[in-house]
Amino acid sequence: MTSPAIRKPRVLVIAEAANPEWVSVPLVGWSLANALREVADVHIVTQIRNRDAILRAGLIEGRDFTAIDSEKLAEPMWKLAEKLRMGEGKGWTTIQAINAISYVYFERLIWKQFGPAIRRGDYDLVHRVTPLSPTISSSIAGKCRRVGVPFVMGPLNGGVPWPKGFDAERRREKEWLSYIRSAYKLLPGRTATARNASAIIVGSQHTASEMPAKCARKLVYIPENAIDPERFSLQAAPANGPLRASFVGRLVPYKGPDMLLEAAAPLLRDRRMTIEMIGDGPMGDDLKAMARDQGIDHAVTFHGWMDHKDVQSVLASTQVLSFPSIREFGGGVVLEAMALGVVPLIVDYAGPGELVVPGVGVKVPCGTRAGIVADFRAELEKMAADPAALWPMGQAARDRVHALLTWDRKARQVLEVYDWVLGKRPDRPVFF
Structure with a gap:
């Protein structure tokens, strides 16, 4: 019965x-x-x-x-x-x-x-x-x-x-x-x-x-x-060459794209790192001028706005989401990166700070602007010295998202x- x-x-x-x-x-x-x-x-x-x-x-x-x-x-x-x-x-x-x-x-x-x-x-x-x-x-x-x-x-x-x-x-x-x-x-x-x-x-x-x-x-x-696994179905590839980083978000002050370029400038200038910038906003022209003035424009690609379904193709080509936003409620882009096996480097505050637990990403304290820039630079230096070390962390991030989120x-x-x-x-x- x-x-x-x-x-x-x-x-x-x-x-x-x-x-x-x-x-x-x-x-x-x-x-x-x-x-x-x-x-x-x-x-x-x-x-x-x-x-x-x-x-x-x-x-x-x-x-x-x-x-x-x-x-x-x-x-x-x-x-x-x-x-x-x-x-x-x-x-x-x-x-x-x-x-x-x-x-x-x-x-x-x-x-x-x-x-x-x-x-x-x-x-x-x-x-x-x-x-x-x-x-x-x-x-x-x-x-x-x-x-x-x-x-x-x-x-x-x-x-x-x-x-x-x-x-x-x-x-x-x-x-x-x-x-x-x-x-x-x-x-x-x-x-x-x-x-x-x-x-x-x-x-x-x-x-x-x-x-x-x-x-x-x-x-x-x-x-x-x-995340929707069908929307974010790709998987980041293991490191091969310089550190590949990404930024996804509106180009506005609180998301910190200028802090990222300032922090990464020495690595970008020395060709130890590249950045894929996805998003548009009022800071766009100033950021491009900043890249030219700092002599790092050869290592930064500004993609502008992209349809949400197309973001993963660029994001999955990188190893780290470098995202120094200081005021995120939910931090959806952090989960999207983790779902692809891309390691998040974020400010330990609000939504992203709660999503990134030990072993799946890297957090820096939410201090002053100068402090965040210095901390991001130090973490990027470590990552650029050994990009291959990011692979197991990225896989742990991917596993956590698919199991819980x-x-x-x-x-x-x-x-x-x-x-x-x-x-x-x-x-x-x-x-x-």
């Missing part, structure tokens, strides 16, 4: 930002929401701007997902945010503050359409995947609690403080609101949302430290980012959270 099949939990996944064709938060939202479809009976609720990309990905509207049209408020709010941010790619704290206003309307429309089904018990639980920001509250959390349906949110991540000594970079990024960001903790919606949630998945230890102390028993740490694995970790809030397991799951 065969045992009855175990029914998958029925989950309404709220992912306001979820787009398989974009990067950053929308890609995180899409990747996790889509991966959850393998372990749960999922219906995704997203914003209308993501509709066409999700259809192209093969999902069926109405059956697999619903696109909520909140553009009546979202579009003017986005235009206002673009004006207030004072520059392309700047003022992200301002963007989040404006988005918080339009998100209230988005949730109102969700409840209008799905509230009756939630009250009927058509869903075992509701999971808000995005927004990732812990500053944006949820009215649906309280409504779910009142009708006895568990509400899960996360991975929450963001708001990493600017390190001391980098105030100039902070101002160049137009992060004026970051000086008063902690005021969000006084908002009544923040406390109510945390109180009404059955579980809160935190994407970083910093975010965990910012949550109300009374909610500590609800927190489950799962890093924000993961793929989207499929993350979906199974979240399923354990679902089981916990639904009473199918007695203890809170711990993964890291």
Whole structure:
């Protein structure tokens, strides 16, 4: 006699930002929401701007997902945010503050359409995947609690403080609101949302430290980012010749591309090292001029912006991801490098500092600018002296990512959270 099949939990996944064709938060939202479809009976609720990309990905509207049209408020709010941010790619704290206003309307429309089904018990639980920001509250959390349906949110991540000594970079990024960001903790919606949630998945230890102390028993740490093995399927080759390094990211002050060139200049000049620079941004022309002035332009290749699916071909041709960013929330590029067997050299702060454990990469302290440059130079000197020594570390990094940090694995970790809030397991799951 065969045992009855175990029914998958029925989950309404709220992912306001979820787009398989974009990067950053929308890609995180899409990747996790889509991966959850393998372990749960999922219906995704997203914003209308993501509709066409999700259809192209093969999902069926109405059956697999619903696109909520909140553009009546979202579009003017986005235009206002673009004006207030004072520059392309700047003022992200301002963007989040404006988005918080339009998100209230988005949730109102969700409840209008799905509230009756939630009250009927058509869903075992509701999971808000995005927004990732812990500053944006949820009215649906309280409504779910009142009708006895568990509400899960996360991975929450963001708001990493600017390190001391980098105030100039902070101002160049137009992060004026970051000086008063902690005021969000006084908002009544923040406390109510945390109180009404059955579980809160935190994407970083910093975010965990910012949550109300009374909610500590609800927190489950799962890093924000993961990788899709199909997108990052190549494997870095063993060393052959000078050290080959890479940088992937926007060319902006806080990511430190200028610190990297300054640190690596002696090795580049002596042809002991090369750098593949992937990304564009406002510092692009200045970095190229810096390379010419330092006499290192022969050893630095500026690729500019590349489609996300094409990044791995360049990244896998290198042995080390040299990434001196001083303010990364999730550090997705660090995981992508590790998945290819490329050793990350990073600043020990926030997301990257949590992802790089002993044996899979190298971390330098988050000190002053001069200190980071000096420490990066010292580590690059060691690597350039023996590039072959990076191979076993790269393989350890690859093994760790494929064992713990793929989207499929993350979906199974979240399923354990679902089981916990639904009473199918007695203890809170711990993964890291």
